[in-house]
Amino acid sequence: MKVALTGCAVLAGLASSAVAGNPKSDRLPNIVLINVDDMGWRDVGFMGSEYYETPNLDSLAAKSMVFTNAYAAAANCAPSRACLMTGQWASRHGIYTVGTSERGKSKDRKLIPTANTTTLADEAYTLAEALRSAGYLTCSAGKWHLGDDPLTQGFLVNIGGSHAGNPGSYYPPYRNVNLEAETNGEYLTNLIGKKVVEFVSLEHQAPFFLYYAPYAVHTPIQPVKHLLANYENKKAWNGQDNAAYATMVENLDIQIGQLLKALRENGQMGNTLILFTSDNGGHYGITKQWPLRSGKGAYYEGGIREPMFVYWAGKVEEGAQTDVPVSNLDFYPTLLEVAGAKSADNQILDGQSLLPLLTGKVKEFERPLFWHFPVYLEAYGPNDQSTQDLLFRTRPGSAVRLGDWKLIQYFESNDLELYNLKEDIGEKDNLAEKYPEKCKELLTILEQWRTDTDAPVPDQLNPDYSIN
Numbered sequence: 001m002k003v004a005l006t007g008c009a010v011l012a013g014l015a016s017s018a019v020a021g022n023p024k025s026d027r028l029p030n031i032v033l034i035n036v037d038d039m040g041w042r043d044v045g046f047m048g049s050e051y052y053e054t055p056n057l058d059s060l061a062a063k064s065m066v067f068t069n070a071y072a073a074a075a076n077c078a079p080s081r082a083c084l085m086t087g088q089w090a091s092r093h094g095i096y097t098v099g100t101s102e103r104g105k106s107k108d109r110k111l112i113p114t115a116n117t118t119t120l121a122d123e124a125y126t127l128a129e130a131l132r133s134a135g136y137l138t139c140s141a142g143k144w145h146l147g148d149d150p151l152t153q154g155f156l157v158n159i160g161g162s163h164a165g166n167p168g169s170y171y172p173p174y175r176n177v178n179l180e181a182e183t184n185g186e187y188l189t190n191l192i193g194k195k196v197v198e199f200v201s202l203e204h205q206a207p208f209f210l211y212y213a214p215y216a217v218h219t220p221i222q223p224v225k226h227l228l229a230n231y232e233n234k235k236a237w238n239g240q241d242n243a244a245y246a247t248m249v250e251n252l253d254i255q256i257g258q259l260l261k262a263l264r265e266n267g268q269m270g271n272t273l274i275l276f277t278s279d280n281g282g283h284y285g286i287t288k289q290w291p292l293r294s295g296k297g298a299y300y301e302g303g304i305r306e307p308m309f310v311y312w313a314g315k316v317e318e319g320a321q322t323d324v325p326v327s328n329l330d331f332y333p334t335l336l337e338v339a340g341a342k343s344a345d346n347q348i349l350d351g352q353s354l355l356p357l358l359t360g361k362v363k364e365f366e367r368p369l370f371w372h373f374p375v376y377l378e379a380y381g382p383n384d385q386s387t388q389d390l391l392f393r394t395r396p397g398s399a400v401r402l403g404d405w406k407l408i409q410y411f412e413s414n415d416l417e418l419y420n421l422k423e424d425i426g427e428k429d430n431l432a433e434k435y436p437e438k439c440k441e442l443l444t445i446l447e448q449w450r451t452d453t454d455a456p457v458p459d460q461l462n463p464d465y466s467i468n
Helices: 008-017 055-061 077-086 127-133 188-200 243-265 328-339 436-453
Strands: 030-036 065-067 137-142 157-159 208-213 272-278 309-311 320-322 369-373 392-394 397-402 405-410 416-420
Touching (some): 055 272, 055 309, 157 188, 416 436
Parallel strands (some): 030 272, 065 320, 137 157, 137 208
Antiparallel strands (some): 397 405
């Protein structure tokens, strides 16, 4: 059993103790990994939105390498975060969804889905544990969602993280978050942001790893009131017109701006790597990612493609952009290499270090990316035409992307969907019948991957299933 070591109250002491035994740690870069909740691919200005206002992120992105084909390894919160923290496909850690895998009505589920795991196993060697072993002071700020306390998984400091998937309320009292407002009516995103600034402003004697995972912009959609007027009469853009949600996006950008300001004032920006991304696609009932299809929970592009950039002064070219497909599985090996850290003995890492790409040593990777979802997830609602059918966003299946091609296989009837993402980013034209050889090629790769990773394929019929 892992033991929680500390919380915010002894930050200063940890700043000196974490460096013990690592004389080179003063030359290692600080690492800030910003993992926003439910922010879609086009919910920021640097990815093209003309409705949401994110000037701080846009400014930093302009000094960074922007990834236009960045993916989460899963389409909703918990599995995506588990993949990021372990560097492993969901088939290895067993977290496939949030809560039960038996979503929707039983009579509509043809198969009995694979049982879901909701807590990351103690034996998982997390990114935080690996960086801490390299001399880093590790802080988790905001949403954890993989267990009761991130302090049991390698973090030395926990700011408001627990098993909760959403805060319940962004206004005090915060129902699911064990933090108390410090001012009257203090918005939760602001409170967490303020504590993050306090953390990075300490006189650390060790490099720090800050996992900044604000609950925003996840539901409940509660507007930041003083920002609302700016959006109430603003012209909609590309399906984006939710004023309340827009205030949450802008407010988060403001808090990130305060973090960047603190790093600059403390002289830390020159030796800090900042990786910005989101855990899954935007909620389709709230925000659209057009031309991407669907949103959170779906394995179409709108559910898994994310905004992403990496800033590292003097190491990553300013204003660079790449369309190389990457995954949040790649963060673990990338940050290990940046920190000179090591994985655990016999640990399998399924991603690939992005450092050669970030530093310009290579221009492309040639490898498949996989997704596995042996579960059911109900559709957004009866009027949603964006997913496979009107009942489910996700039916049991797997997907693979290789180059421009993406194949989705559904297990109920072995249905196949094949898309050329270069020509059809919106996944409107299923080419499975037109290109059977390409289907066969990708299906062979997908089936071999499932064998190699022991990915479970549900095949037991559900006795409650009714076709009527």
